[in-house]
Amino acid sequence: MSNAMKDQAPAVIEIKNLSKIYYRARRPWGGGIPITAVEGLDLTVGRAGSVHGFLGPNGSGKTTTIRCLLGLIRPTGGSVSVFGVDSTRQFHHVASRVGAIVENPKMFPNFSARRNLGLLARMAQIPSSEVERVLDVVGLKDRGDDSFASYSLGMKQRLAIAGALMKDPDLLILDEPANGLDPAGIAEIRVLVRQIADEGKAVLVSSHQLAEVEQMVDDITVIDHGRLVETGSLAHVRSMAGDDVVVVTIDQRDEAIAALAASGITAHPRADGREMSVDIEVARSSEITRALADRGLYLSGLRADRATLEKAFLTLTAAPPPTGPSLAGAPSPLAGAPPPLAPPPLAAPSGAPPSGAAPPGAPPGFAAPPPPAQHPRTVDAGEGER
């Protein structure tokens, strides 16, 4: 599907000012310790014929948002619509058009794959031939009579995807579809998701596998601490990581920086005493080696450090967690990853309330999360190329 056609396609998911507060140690008469899972989330995702990545650290509110979309939990505030229908109350009007996996694959453990799918098909009056078709699509036809409990996590994941595909949905919502899959399985899912989108369907994929997401999505939304951090085309979100840079390793670093400066090339020292970042396009790397060699300096290493989705993600979600009780306090799954090389300036919104201040009307014990790391912005899909 061309970008022009995609732009004309209607948005299938509209989320406005969504908030969800859970209560820990809930008392029968109401109340408890409030835990803000999602707060003031505005989102338009899932153009028909596109794949929308939904990213955020653990506990950032992705699954809560997806559950709200599917009518499984009631939002504390705001509205959620799928295909123009208020999905928190009337999801049944569009349920046949939405295939979904939420968190882990869920099936009856002692039933075979065929039986599990057969039961779901029967519920929705789907012909039993569809069971065989989707088992074939996910490569489980030969293992269809094995019990769900005997499956590996990857096979369970594939079976869950088969279940979601059985409705031939116009919108497919996949929450961590690559969980537990081996590299080949992940690649299969990537191809499958692209195929589904290319058939004119909308796909919303929540995932931590950023490298995989990068290869399959058109648009991306990043949330953190239950709030929108950034949304837009893949190219736009990736640009949050800054530009590609060239990293040079050389023993005489300071002399090299001076030599490059003399040639009109700017370089910056890096934390490693032998490394420097050079502000030059990767394709022009030969100018670095020439400039250094002309002065008798020889580098021992040169590599391109590209702006990736992972860097953008780490940059965008680098804000400290809120001070109040929140599901968002969990550490990032990518906490051990290297920090971004050139984080873009993160301007705090002017007039933002101080971190930790409770908003007016907030329940007792409520503490507001800090202001988002960056002004949430929405950029049309297709602004950059995938």
Added chain:
Amino acid sequence: MINLLAAESQRLWARRMTRFFPAILALLMVAGVVIAYLVINGDDSNSPDFVNDIAGGLEASSLFGPITTLLPVMAFVIGASSIGADSKTGMLEQLLTWEPRRLRLLGARLLAVASGVGLLVMALGLVLVGLLYALAASTGTVDGTTGELWANVAVALLRLGVASALFAAFGVGITLLVDNSVGSIVGFVIYWFIVENFLVALFLPKVHVYLPVNNADSFASGTDIERIDGSVFTETGPDFVTEHSYIVAGVILAGWVALAVVASGLVFNRRDVA
């Protein structure tokens, strides 16, 4: 709705709990009858008369005595576990993405579980009747088994099935309300044996006659509900007065079940499923 009901029924019968519990009960019945056969066989003084000694006369009033308590407990457990299994596996979430109308899903579940368990209990009752008949035929006598007796046996079986179906629905309702199948089963057993049949029966007899277990016993066994009149601690023992018939007991039991089901429906319809 028919498809949903069919899927729910299929799921009920495929569950191990639905097969395991009745299989154990059936085995216990067989074992009991075999032991009785071994004890009675050759001892003419103990030869049983099917009509008078086993069935309790043409009314068949004592035929199901040993299992009238066990079967409703089993029914409650099957009902409770049908909800608990879904919560444990997260299947409820999956099902709701297919059938988001929660009351519809709950209705289908209730119908499937109640009707399935009712039929199962009647089948088990029939097995017991067959075993006891065979025991009497082989070691004593089955003389006097008339059409009237079999009609009464059928009615007793039906009552037992209905009481068990109601208890299965009760199990679904209570488990949905407390959102914990183990808690609801343990709580139910404690309530049944300690709270209602001991504490309330002894100290609040006027309340006891309106409670679910007492009325279930009455309805399933076809005996009117009686209560202690006056003090238990008298020289001649307590007097009993009839409070209401077993038909009224059935209605009261159905009322309790309806209350639990409606309350669970209201709660389930608003609950976050995650």
